[in-house]
Amino acid sequence: MSALYTDLSKLSGAFVQCADQIHRSTLVVGEQGYQTNLLALNTAIEAARSGAQGRSTAQAANELSALGDSLHKFSAEVIQRVSAVRLEFMLAEVNAGDQSLHTREFSNHLNEAAVGFVELADKVHVIVSCARDLACVAAQWGHPGADIESRIKGVRALTQRSVGVFHSSNEIVRRLLALMVELEQSMLPRSGSRIRHHQLRFLNDYATQIRMNTLLAVNSSHSRAVTPYVVEINRLDKKLDAVWRRYADNLSTLREERLAKTFMLLWQDFLVARAFVLNYAAQGNFFSAKENAAKEAGPKFRLARNVLTELIACGSHRRNESLVSNH
Incomplete structure (x- = not known):
């Protein structure tokens, strides 16, 4: 029992540290989401203009692409942290005895959450691709004799594609948020789970803020x-x-x-x-x-x-x- 208590104490400490890191990182995501929304709005406005304004559109799209790359790197970092917590639970499972079944369920939930972040990171890659395509269209905007109507259609198609990807991302985050709520509720009936329940709120808040930023990006206007x-x-x-x-x-x-x-x-x-x-x-x-x-x-x-x-x-x-x- 003493060894079990020690293992669970270490586990709790590792989860607290990881949750705190994720909580601090949400500030980065919030700022990136806000800046991305503004750049997306500026890109849509500039795309409606011709001549020299096309260069401004290209610059805004390139900045949007850079922010997308940064968000993708952050997603990978979150995946690593979730995986680290999952590893801690797997190690504790070996010595936890009666707690092994619950630990395994918890580990599986975290693994599903990591899969959700991977899917979200893939969607970010597509968003970055859309931004780069938009930059290419904008770079040619001011050329003489250009077919303005066809370019407007191209910009519209890219915009619709981006919105579709954002909606898909929102669905992924919605599923992830539902998973975290289910995970949090599963902790309530178990004795000694109050501290863990409190720690899970960090992950739940993280998923909520991600979804909020996605909604804002979808409706940039x-x-x-x-x-x-x-x-x-x-x-x-x-x-x-x-x-x-x-x-x-x-x-x-x-x-x-x-x-x-x-x-x-x-x-x-x-x-x-x-x-x-x-x-x-x-x-x-x-x-x-x-x-x-x-x-x-x-x-x-x-x-x-x-x-x-x-x-x-x-x-x-x-x-x-x-x-x-x-x-």
């Missing part, structure tokens, strides 16, 4: 209207996550653990509802976004906030009692 709200949402998420981590790692009573479990479930429900709001907004359907926020996301957020407030109050009351008893 509305990215300027949506992006400021996304930035503010990310800021508030970090603030709430800091408060949550402060109390989640210091639960002492059964009531606090019950409240923590309830909050995590309510918060996941809210994240799903908020994803629909952002989806509508990214498509320019602001009426549906507002209606969904009022009827779904808003009430679910208030429920989660009330539970978190109660949890914080329990922790504060317990600390005050401890101070009084010490005096």
Whole structure:
């Protein structure tokens, strides 16, 4: 039992470190997604012009291509980190005894997640190819005697191809997000899984942010209207996550653990509802976004906030009692 406890402790530490790295890396993905959206929008605008403006289009497309390459490298890095965590679980499986079946299931889930990232990286390659093709079309835009109509059709075809690839990428990330939610829920009934459940939130948040960036890229014409709200949402998420981590790692009573479990479930429900709001907004359907926020996301957020407030109050009351008893 002592050896088992040691192995599981090392496993937990490795997962925390890896999850923290992935969480920090999401900042890079968010910035790249934002810049890519703006460049895609600029490319679409410049592609509608002729003459010397074609050179600007080529330059914007080349920058878009460079960002795509950078995103692909980052995807490969994430795959390596997920594989590293999977290896840790496989090693722990040897000594875990009764936990072996659950460890194997967890390992398989992580392997499926890695496959999702590989597919997403392949889609990025196609996006880069589209950007380069667009650059070639733009480079010839200003030549005298050019068939403007045929070039406009070429740009339109490339744009439609890019949008199709982005939609396919969104479907991959949607499946990945569903997998992470299933994985997170499978951890809840197991004793001693609270810490792991908390750690899985990093991976779940990562998948959610990736999908949000993909939606913005698909609907680049509305990215300027949506992006400021996304930035503010990310800021508030970090603030709430800091408060949550402060109390989640210091639960002492059964009531606090019950409240923590309830909050995590309510918060996941809210994240799903908020994803629909952002989806509508990214498509320019602001009426549906507002209606969904009022009827779904808003009430679910208030429920989660009330539970978190109660949890914080329990922790504060317990600390005050401890101070009084010490005096």
